Amino acid sequence: AQNSLIIALQHHDIFDLESPNADTEVLPKGIAFSFIKAVHAVNQRLVSHNSSESLGFEVILIANECSEESKVKIVENVKHYGMEICKFYFCKKDEVIKTLQSNNVKLFLSTDSDEIYKALHADVPAAVLYDQTGVLDQLKVTFSGDIIGLPEDSLDSLADLGFSEAQIKTFKSAKICMKEFAGLIGEMRRRFGHENSPLCTCLITVWGSRNICLSALKTLGGWGLDVDEAFCMAGAPCSPILALVKPHILWDGGLHNLRDVPNFEL
Amino acid sequence: MSEIKQEELNSTNQNVEKADETDWAAAKAHYENLKSKKPRPPKPKNAVTIAVSSRTLFDMVKDRKVFEEEGLEKYVEYQQEHENEPLKPGSAFPFVKALMTVNERLRTLYPDSEELFDIVLMTNNHAQVGVRLMNSINHYDLTIERFCMTGGQSPIGYLKAYMTNLYLSKDTKKVQEAIEEGIAAAIMYKPDMMMELSETQLRVAFDGDAVLFSDESEIIVKQHGLDTFFEHEKQHENKPLAQGPLKCFLEALGKLQKKIYAKNERLDCPIRTFLVTARSAASSGARVLKTLRSWGLEIDEALFLAGAPKGPLLQKIRPHIFFDDQMFHIEGAKEMGTIAAHVPYGIGQKYNKGKLIEQPEKLQK
Numbered sequence: 288a289q290n291s292l293i294i295a296l297q298h299h300d301i302f303d304l305e306s307p308n309a310d311t312e313v314l315p316k317g318i319a320f321s322f323i324k325a326v327h328a329v330n331q332r333l334v335s336h337n338s339s340e341s342l343g344f345e346v347i348l349i350a351n352e353c354s355e356e357s358k359v360k361i362v363e364n365v366k367h368y369g370m371e372i373c374k375f376y377f378c379k380k381d382e383v384i385k386t387l388q389s390n391n392v393k394l395f396l397s398t399d400s401d402e403i404y405k406a407l408h409a410d411v412p413a414a415v416l417y418d419q420t421g422v423l424d425q426l427k428v429t430f431s432g433d434i435i436g437l438p439e440d441s442l443d444s445l446a447d448l449g450f451s452e453a454q455i456k457t458f459k460s461a462k463i464c465m466k467e468f469a470g471l472i473g474e475m476r477r478r479f480g481h482e483n484s485p486l487c488t489c490l491i492t493v494w495g496s497r498n499i500c501l502s503a504l505k506t507l508g509g510w511g512l513d514v515d516e517a518f519c520m521a522g523a524p525c526s527p528i529l530a531l532v533k534p535h536i537l538w539d540g541g542l543h544n545l546r547d548v549p550n551f552e553l
Numbered sequence: 554m555s556e557i558k559q560e561e562l563n564s565t566n567q568n569v570e571k572a573d574e575t576d577w578a579a580a581k582a583h584y585e586n587l588k589s590k591k592p593r594p595p596k597p598k599n600a601v602t603i604a605v606s607s608r609t610l611f612d613m614v615k616d617r618k619v620f621e622e623e624g625l626e627k628y629v630e631y632q633q634e635h636e637n638e639p640l641k642p643g644s645a646f647p648f649v650k651a652l653m654t655v656n657e658r659l660r661t662l663y664p665d666s667e668e669l670f671d672i673v674l675m676t677n678n679h680a681q682v683g684v685r686l687m688n689s690i691n692h693y694d695l696t697i698e699r700f701c702m703t704g705g706q707s708p709i710g711y712l713k714a715y716m717t718n719l720y721l722s723k724d725t726k727k728v729q730e731a732i733e734e735g736i737a738a739a740i741m742y743k744p745d746m747m748m749e750l751s752e753t754q755l756r757v758a759f760d761g762d763a764v765l766f767s768d769e770s771e772i773i774v775k776q777h778g779l780d781t782f783f784e785h786e787k788q789h790e791n792k793p794l795a796q797g798p799l800k801c802f803l804e805a806l807g808k809l810q811k812k813i814y815a816k817n818e819r820l821d822c823p824i825r826t827f828l829v830t831a832r833s834a835a836s837s838g839a840r841v842l843k844t845l846r847s848w849g850l851e852i853d854e855a856l857f858l859a860g861a862p863k864g865p866l867l868q869k870i871r872p873h874i875f876f877d878d879q880m881f882h883i884e885g886a887k888e889m890g891t892i893a894a895h896v897p898y899g900i901g902q903k904y905n906k907g908k909l910i911e912q913p914e915k916l917q918k
Contacts, residue, residue: 448579480625480626481625481626481629481679481704481705482625482705487704489680489704490680493576493580494576494579494580495580496591496698497687497690497691497697497698497699497700498687498691500687500700501684501687501688501691504680504683504684504687505684508681508684513680513681514680514681515679515680515704515705516679516680516702516703516704516706517680517683517700517702517704518700518701518702519698519699519700520576520580520699521580521594521698521699522576522577522579522580522581522593522594522596523577523594523596523597523699523715524573524576524577524597525572525573525576526569526572526573527713527714527715528701528711528714528715530714531710531711531714543572543576
């Protein structure tokens with residue numbers, strides 16, 4: 288598709304290589320399965336509304352440090368499961384970021400928060416991937432409003448909370464990188480009505496007050512994304528709410544991935 | 554966890570809890586950092602959480618009409634066009650303002666405590682409508698920092714996730730679901746005329762049977778008549794009634810009142826509770842008072858009407874909210890200017906003015 292939303296996934300998230308059944312010919316499904324299925328459904332609906340639709344998701348697979356045998360196994364399994372994966376990149380572990388950068392990836396998904404942070408640091412848009420197998424029949428894309436809703440000078444004041452300059456710089460550039468992805472998702476979302484959409488977008492503000500959430504809503508709106516659901520936690524525990532929202536992906540600009548940030552005053 | 558919360562949320566994952574604590578600490582630090590004059594919202598597990606829907610907080614009658622006549626898409630568009638126009642106050646607005654007043658007092662007396670009211674906006678409106686809702690909240694400077702805009706999903710799961718103590722809505726089905734899940738809930742009605750309400754004291758009135766207490770006695774009245782009821786109540790005077798859906802909310806109010814009394818401010822308490830029951834003091838009142846005592850609960854004023862209409866008395870009390878299970882009493886209260894909240898619980902739902910409703914209930918949207 289011309290107007291592609293290229294999403295990069297890694298083979299160890301697509302297939303469960305930790306499982307005891309990983310030696311068999313057919314690899315067991317991994318965390319990314321429900322996401323790929325949901326993405327496929329969105330693409331189908333887009334085309335059914337308009338057969339000459341140019342906007343759509345494109346999923347690429349990145350595998351690092353694979354033997355020749357594994358490479359074949361991966362390609363065979365993708366075919367076996369009928370997954371629409373258009374490109375495969377086999378590379379070394381330290382080449383992953385370069386691979387992402389050189390392929391116009393609009394979003395890199397991972398379950399590893401360190402990896403996500405490293406990608407964001409290198410100006411690659413990245414987000415957390417969740418397993419929602421058998422739960423939803425729509426793709427749920429969630430954004431955290433804490434970075435999006437903070438104006439420039441407030442982002443700088445995060446230094447008082449113990450974040451380093453490098454970390455703050457990462458948050459700022461993560462915000463800028465997200466603009467394109469948000470715009471494309473917004474355009475995709477508009478192809479469907481408010482009800483019965485295969486795609487649902489959500490904003491969750493974890494730390495910020497209502498005005499930060501309001502600011503995030505307006506910023507996303509300005510980027511072309513009118514979210515469907517919004518939650519403002521103002522510090523209330525976020526996990527019970529996330530358990531109900533059931534996102535496939537959650538973008539938080541790296542902020543909440545940094546669980547071990549020092550100097551929080553209790 | 555504070556005694557105010559009845560249930561404990563099951564968090565089996567230690568990492569998840571640690572993450573939640575970090576989020577909490579960060580939010581706290583962030584608030585203090587921004588040097589905001591606004592008070593920081595309390596931790597939900599320590600607070601009395603009140604969830605209000607958008608239609609109870611604000612008057613959205615006109616907007617509802619757009620939704621019903623022109624559909625969802627046009628409705629969202631309409632709200633976006635009017636997003637900078639603040640909505641007018643709704644039936645729960647005075648109640649919310651009164652909660653804020655109590656919080657101010659509690660913060661003065663206990664500056665470090667989190668045993669406060671926490672008000673959450675719980676709506677299944679789409680987030681785009683939320684912009685207008687938040688602008689309106691800003692306009693009135695309400696302390697509502699938390700909200701759920703579920704974009705069409707049922708709010709019931711979110712009520713539990715927020716550890717809600719009381720849920721107010723205009724949607725019968727949602728309120729019934731909440732009550733079935735053990736959350737105190739009621740359907741708000743706007744009174745036919747507005748009365749001046751106290752700005753320094755939160756005043757909450759409760760009916761007894763099927764609101765604070767179970768509907769066991771009401772069943773006897775409906776099925777066997779008043780005489781049997783009086784006999785039964787006298788016989789069982791010393792047996793506490795089972796609890797009703799609003800008992801826990803009264804309990805939460807009581808705990809906050811005790812904190813005020815502990816600071817020697819009983820005479821100037823910013824919370825006052827009322828029992829307004831059709832029971833008569835002589836024949837069936839004792840059981841009610843003894844039940845409350847057995848629960849360790851106090852109610853400030855107990856008014857036994859012996860069947861007289863509640864409207865005139867409520868007009869004198871001027872509560873910010875009055876809970877009753879029977880629509881007959883709700884109508885009566887409404888007509889005389891009281892903000893009434895219908896608790897759709899128990900046998901009273903099958904009757905109208907003492908007569909059994911034969912037809913199935915009309916489905917409400």
